[in-house]
Amino acid sequence: MNPLWRKYLDVRAPRYTSYPSALHFDEQATAADYGKRLGEVGLYEPLSLYVHIPFCRQMCWYCGCNMRVENDYGRALRYVRALNNEIGTVGRRLGGAGRPLSVHFGGGTPNFLKVAEIGDILGAIELALGLTDGTRLAIELDPRLIGDGDVERLAALGFNRMSLGVQDFDPGVQAAINRIQSFEMIESAVGDMRRVGVNDVSFDLLYGLPKQTAESFEATLEKTIALSPDRVAVFGYAHLPSQLPRQRLLDETLLPPEETRADLAGLADDMLVAAGYRRVGFDHYAKPDNPLARAELEGRLRRNFQGFTDDLADTTIGFGASAIGFVGGLYAQNAKTLGDYYRCTDRGELATARGLVLSPREVTIGQTIRGLLCRSQADIASLLAALSPTEANAVCARLESLEADGVISWDGDRIALRPEARPLSRVVAMALDPYAPVIKDGAARTLARAL
Amino acid sequence: MARRLVVKNKTLMVEGEPNHSLYVIVDGSFRLSKVLEDGRRQVTGFLFRGDFVGVRSTDASAYTAEALEDSSVCFFPHRYLDEIAIDAPGVKDRLIARGQTEYHKAQDHIVLLGKKTAEERVISFIELIGKTIGVDDDGRRTVPLPMPRQDIADYLGLRLETLSRTLAALKQDGRILELARHHVVIEI
Ligand code: SF4
Numbered sequence: 001m002n003p004l005w006r007k008y009l010d011v012r013a014p015r016y017t018s019y020p021s022a023l024h025f026d027e028q029a030t031a032a033d034y035g036k037r038l039g040e041v042g043l044y045e046p047l048s049l050y051v052h053i054p055f056c057r058q059m060c061w062y063c064g065c066n067m068r069v070e071n072d073y074g075r076a077l078r079y080v081r082a083l084n085n086e087i088g089t090v091g092r093r094l095g096g097a098g099r100p101l102s103v104h105f106g107g108g109t110p111n112f113l114k115v116a117e118i119g120d121i122l123g124a125i126e127l128a129l130g131l132t133d134g135t136r137l138a139i140e141l142d143p144r145l146i147g148d149g150d151v152e153r154l155a156a157l158g159f160n161r162m163s164l165g166v167q168d169f170d171p172g173v174q175a176a177i178n179r180i181q182s183f184e185m186i187e188s189a190v191g192d193m194r195r196v197g198v199n200d201v202s203f204d205l206l207y208g209l210p211k212q213t214a215e216s217f218e219a220t221l222e223k224t225i226a227l228s229p230d231r232v233a234v235f236g237y238a239h240l241p242s243q244l245p246r247q248r249l250l251d252e253t254l255l256p257p258e259e260t261r262a263d264l265a266g267l268a269d270d271m272l273v274a275a276g277y278r279r280v281g282f283d284h285y286a287k288p289d290n291p292l293a294r295a296e297l298e299g300r301l302r303r304n305f306q307g308f309t310d311d312l313a314d315t316t317i318g319f320g321a322s323a324i325g326f327v328g329g330l331y332a333q334n335a336k337t338l339g340d341y342y343r344c345t346d347r348g349e350l351a352t353a354r355g356l357v358l359s360p361r362e363v364t365i366g367q368t369i370r371g372l373l374c375r376s377q378a379d380i381a382s383l384l385a386a387l388s389p390t391e392a393n394a395v396c397a398r399l400e401s402l403e404a405d406g407v408i409s410w411d412g413d414r415i416a417l418r419p420e421a422r423p424l425s426r427v428v429a430m431a432l433d434p435y436a437p438v439i440k441d442g443a444a445r446t447l448a449r450a451l
Numbered sequence: 452m453a454r455r456l457v458v459k460n461k462t463l464m465v466e467g468e469p470n471h472s473l474y475v476i477v478d479g480s481f482r483l484s485k486v487l488e489d490g491r492r493q494v495t496g497f498l499f500r501g502d503f504v505g506v507r508s509t510d511a512s513a514y515t516a517e518a519l520e521d522s523s524v525c526f527f528p529h530r531y532l533d534e535i536a537i538d539a540p541g542v543k544d545r546l547i548a549r550g551q552t553e554y555h556k557a558q559d560h561i562v563l564l565g566k567k568t569a570e571e572r573v574i575s576f577i578e579l580i581g582k583t584i585g586v587d588d589d590g591r592r593t594v595p596l597p598m599p600r601q602d603i604a605d606y607l608g609l610r611l612e613t614l615s616r617t618l619a620a621l622k623q624d625g626r627i628l629e630l631a632r633h634h635v636v637i638e639i
Contacts (some may be wrong), residue, residue, distance in 0.1 A: 043561055046489045089568075096564030100607070101489050127569060130608020133601070134491055158610070310487040424578075 001262055005424060009258045013426035013436075016373060017305045018331060019366030020356060022324065025333055029355025031344070032415075037328035038350075041315060043329045045102040047129065048313035050305060051083065051121060052320030053105060054338070054399035055112040057145060060167075060179040061250040062209060062237050066322040066336055067108040080117045081319075082345040084124040086319050087333075089348050091128025099130050101313045102136040104306055109142045115153040115183065118186040122157060128348055129317075136160065136311075143185050147204035161191055163202035164229075168209055169220040176210040176254055183223055190227050200290065203229040207264035210239035210254030217264045221271045231286040232277065233307060234268045236261065265423055281308035281373060282425035293417060301374040308374065321351075361386040369429045372417065376425070381413040391434040398431035456523050457481075463516040463524060464505060470512045472526040473505045473543070475550060479522020480584075480597045483514045483556060494606040496556030497598060499584045503552045514553060519597040551583075564608055569617040572607045574626055577635055587639060595634045 014021040022246055041047070055070040056063075070076060101387055103125060107116065113121075118139070125131060138161035141153060154162070167179060168187055174180045193201050207217060223230060239255060241247040256264070269279070277285035278293040280301060286293035295301045295310035302309050304316060305324055318325040321341040324333045335341045335353040344351035358366070363387040372378040380399075384392045403410045407421045417428055430436040454477065457463055464470040466485050481498040495514060498504055504516055508529035532543050559579060566572040581594040596603070604614040618635075621627040629636035 043557070044485070044487055044493050044495070046487055093569075096561045096566075099487065099491075099493060101491070126609060127567060130564060131610050131613075132491075132608065133610050134605075136611075222545050241484060 001266070002406060005407065005421070008407075008424055008427045009120050009262055011427050011430070013430045014433075016323065016369055016426065016429050017307065019433075020362060022331075022333060024435065025331060025356050027354055028440040029332055029352065029357060031329060031332075031350040032353040033330055033357070034325065034327065034332040034350050034352045034355070035093050037330050038072055038090060038317075039095070040328055041094055041097045043097050045098050045315055046313040047098045048304065048316045049100050049103040049125065049129070049312045050316060050318045050323055050325075051103065051105045051108045051110075051125075052107065052318065052323040053079075053113055054108040054321050055079070056107070056109045056142070057112060058176055058178065059246060059249075061247065062167075062177050062206065062239075063246060064240070064244050065108060068338075070112070073114075077117070079344075080113065080120060081288075082342050083121055083319055085191065085345040085348060086351060087121070087124040087128045089345070089350055090317060090319070093350070094129060096130075098129060098315070100125065100131060100135050102138065103131075105137075105139040106221070106306065107140060109145060110139050111141045111145045111181060111304055115150055117155065118154070119157050133158070138163070140165065141189070143181050144179075146185075146189050151189065151198070152196050155193075155196040155198055160198060161200040161202070162198050163204060163231075163233075164189060166203045166220075166224065167206045168212065168217070169209070169223045170216040173209050173211045173216060178253060179248070187227060190229070199230065201229045202231040202233065203227075205232060205234045205268065206237050207234060207268065208239070208256060208261045209284070210251055210256075212256050212260070212264060214260070214263055214267060217267055218271070221268055225271065225275045230290045231280075231284060231292055232268075232272055233284050234265065234272075235283055236265065252418075262423070269423075279422065282422055284308045296374075299375060302365050303370050303373055329363070331356045331358070351440060365433065369432055372415070372429055372432065373425055376419075376422065377414060377416040378432070379413050380415055380432070387434055395432060395434065402428060402431055454523060454525050456521070457518040459520050459522075461518050463518065464512045464514065466513065466515040467511050469510045470505050471508045471530065472528050473532060473547075474516075474524045474526045475546075476502050476504075477523045478499055480519045480595075481516045481522065481599075482519055482598060482602055483516055483553060485514050492605075494602050495500065496553065496560055497580070497602075497605070498556070499580070501550040502556075503547050503550045506547060506552045507555065528586050545613060549566075560606070563603055563606075565573060569607075569613055570621060572609065573603075573614065573617045573620055574637075576607060576628070577637060578602065581637060590639055591628060591636050592639050593629075593634055593636050597633060 054067050055076055056067045056241050059069050137159045139159050140163050143164050164186060167176060169183055190201055203304060239247060272285040278288050280286050280292050280296045291310045302311060316326045321338055322334055322336040324331060332352045332355040334351040341351050368378045368380060368383040399410060399415060402408045406418060407424050408417055409413050417425060463474060463481060466547060476498050478500060483496040484492050484494050487493050528529045535542050563572055563575055566575055577594050581592050585592040585594045600614060601611055618630055622630045627635050627637055
């Protein structure tokens with residue numbers, strides 16, 4: 001890596017899966033606002049649905065998700081009832097409007113639930129919002145909880161995208177993060193998926209985990225490539241023990257140094273590209289014939305809460321505790337704790353706890369940042385016009401130093417990320433973000449490293 | 452006024468293309484559909500005998516209308532209707548007032564999609580069609596279903612399997628007396 005870029009290694013940047021990030025949400029956005037906007041959804045407006053399942057069997061020590069370890073399946077059934085209530089409530093607000101284009105089950109661990117419950121949730125969605133045979137169904141799976149026949153049953157329900165939380169194949173790393181899953185386990189899950197015709201299999205890998213070395217990560221990547229998933233997402237582990245106390249369980253002294261993190265990310269990039277994957281955004285890779293790679297190639301790539309996506313819907317509806325929706329310029333996040341969530345769903349009310357109404361200027365900033373992250377370039381004229389002179393000057397000053405360091409090229413109104421600087425995408429995004437300095441002083445520790 | 456035959460699977464009007472005639476369905480049936488932003492085709496309604504389509508003259512139709520079977524239509528060029536309107540104001544409205552138009556169909560659709568159970572959605576759909584083209588005999592109403600099941604499923608926001616299951620359940624509990632590929636029989 002360019003030595004001038006060293007200083008960016010330790011920069012903490014938002015992931016920009018929304019703009020402004022969820023850190024800016026507050027209680028001024030209410031369930032009533034959300035309900036009103038649901039009522040304004042167009043008859044055939046495409047919808048992207050997200051269902052959050054917050055349970056896990058065991059805790060991974062790196063976890064930053066909204067989850068709880070649960071051993072009592074009765075509690076999960078309670079949650080499914082609440083979800084079905086919430087889905088019904090949202091359906092009534094929509095009054096028949098909106099067409100779901102995709103449904104994504106995330107977590108936590110969606111397959112903490114048995115396939116029967118997942119089918120019930122889908123059934124509730126079908127009745128409340130409508131499903132067609134063309135609706136794309138995706139699910140995140142914990143390989144340790146995939147039982148005999150589960151993959152086949154999920155495929156029979158219509159799931160055609162499955163992603164596996166692989167993280168790392170090395171037994172030493174797995175022990176250090178409290179997530180032990182053998183290669184054979186993953187191999188057999190992928191085998192099941194292929195047998196039932198799932199042709200969009202995705203792996204999540206994590207770098208920056210304790211005990212990871214270039215050698216161990218190379219072996220992980222070799223095994224990944226051997227199993228030939230259709231996509232691979234390579235995320236950097238965000239160690240934020242002050243925000244996420246559970247991460248204190250993880251032995252900090254085993255974390256790789258900054259330099260190694262950059263090497264691991266570079267290694268993954270080299271090996272995946274050499275194996276024929278296309279780069280998609282700054283942390284996804286996909287086989288050239290995969291819809292995500294095609295979207296990237298055709299300039300249709302988008303960014304939503306699930307990361308980079310080929311999903312075309314602007315309107316997102318989130319179901320479940322802590323789930324976030326985006327409807328008519330409003331971000332609405334559900335109550336995070338199960339108690340608060342149940343209090344709303346039991347009364348047939350929407351469970352919105354926090355959110356944000358986007359101002360026109362935030363819309364412009366968000367568009368510019370997403371453009372940069374999805375297409376590695378951005379037209380900054382409308383962004384600068386939307387900012388105050390002081391903010392615009394600050395943005396230009398930050399861009400100037402990025403240009404001087406060779407991270408971006410800047411020509412008139414257009415900035416473009418240099419291809420080798422792709423790992424620094426989020427640093428550039430942050431340069432465009434007038435809120436970024438506020439974040440830096442106020443809440444730097446809540447953000448993950450940009451790399 | 453002129454009459455025209457439209458062979459099965461042929462289009463009467465195509466989304467995005469100009470249409471300058473008002474059509475009334477004389478015989479047969481049509482599927483209305485439009486392509487959504489995401490590229491999927493959405494079935495938005497069905498037209499039967501007596502229904503109107505092409506109510507406004509346009510350079511870009513909002514729908515595609517395709518014949519579900521060999522059908523025939525009468526058509527009135529809007530230019531011609533506008534000419535008559537000079538001597539007989541309101542003739543167009545009176546003409547249309549006798550049947551349903553594509554705008555009524557959009558209304559029907561939102562009502563159907565707002566139904567809470569699959570059974571309600573399916574039975575309301577059958578009743579709606581029955582009202583227009585059902586054939587009554589001895590307290591029973593035969594309702595033709597000229598469209599493929601997949602079209603009904605897409606239209607009602609159901610998966611094909613759910614539609615089949617629901618039809619079977621309605622037959623089971625007697626709300627549908629007879630269930631065949633292209634018609635059902637219900638009680639009046
Ligand atoms: S499976 Fe995912 S959500 Fe659950 S503990 Fe592990 S990282 Fe967290």
